[in-house]
Amino acid sequence: DKGTYPYYMLKEIDEQPNVMRKLSARYLDLDGNPMIDPKLLSEIKDSDRIYIVGAGTSYHAGLVGKIQLEKLTGIPTEVHVASEFAYEHPILSKKPFFIFLSQSGETADSRQVLVNVNKKNLPSLTVTNVANSTLSRESTFTLLLDAGPEISVASTKAYTAQIALEAILAKAVGEYVGNQAAKDFDLKGQLALVATGMQSIVDEKAKMDQVAKDYFVDAKQAFYIGRGIDYTVSIEAALKLKEISYVHAEGFASGELKHGTIALIEEGTPVIGIITQADTAALTRSNLAETATRGAKTLSIVRKSLAKPGDTFVIPDVDEMLSPLLSVIPAQLIAYYTSLNKGLNVDLPRNLAKSVTVE
């Protein structure tokens, strides 16, 4: 039931602070220690490489998970688009461990990879929002997102829940293998900050609505740019805009612009820079300025301690590894209001289904 909300998507965007609190309460004890099945931790500890598999937004959440897992566990991690990986005949490491990310747990592309994994008797974990879903039943372990039903075709709260749960898993495995960064990471405190930070962003709906009207409703194309973890959010932000507002959008690694794609910038093209990482902030800023000199209308989503006068959306400071949990929210809302202001059916975009059960 969407209550007083015009669309499920807006309700699901608003639920995200609470989803963070629920995940923290379910998987971290009062002292902040992870509560994860030790058998799962020991399987991952014994592996020499983690393979994350997903489609669409779940794939994008996997790109963030790789950064978290490598930083907190030291185990090399790869991320793959399910539909590609299923037929690539990859050369696997000696002791691989597979993580499947799927909101629905029913995505046929991801399942095809799992079928191959099971034929090889390799261990796997499914991170899903749906208990007893196909992927959950067929993999060795399951972790539930507990985000509540996600009805809107555009995935929002499942993305942030997946990223938060990947961080919890990374901390748990990291502590298990004795990683100091994992031990020092106050994830419980951070997730509390994330929840209040998300709330402050979703409370700025009027601003997102105005930005959608001023920059996106009449746009033919739009670009999100960033580096590292901000690049991963850029492609998720662009997918949201494409899928529900039909504006042609792409996420670019900002350093790649000058290697070709900057040719696409026309007078008035909206370009949004995502800037949350201290070591690359200045570089992304100068790449954003380069698009402005070619006529782009530039906007920015910037973490508070990196912010400068004139930034469009200043988001609260949280650990850099968790920054996607906040930087994605303005993008979700921009996509929502662009779709709404164009008079489209936000929850049921053309040509798409919520659960993709064919390959």
Ligand code: M6R
């Ligand atoms: O249920 P899943 O997480 O496996 O679904 C994967 C994709 O189909 C899904 O994330 C899709 O990209 C969304 N519509 C994006 O908003």
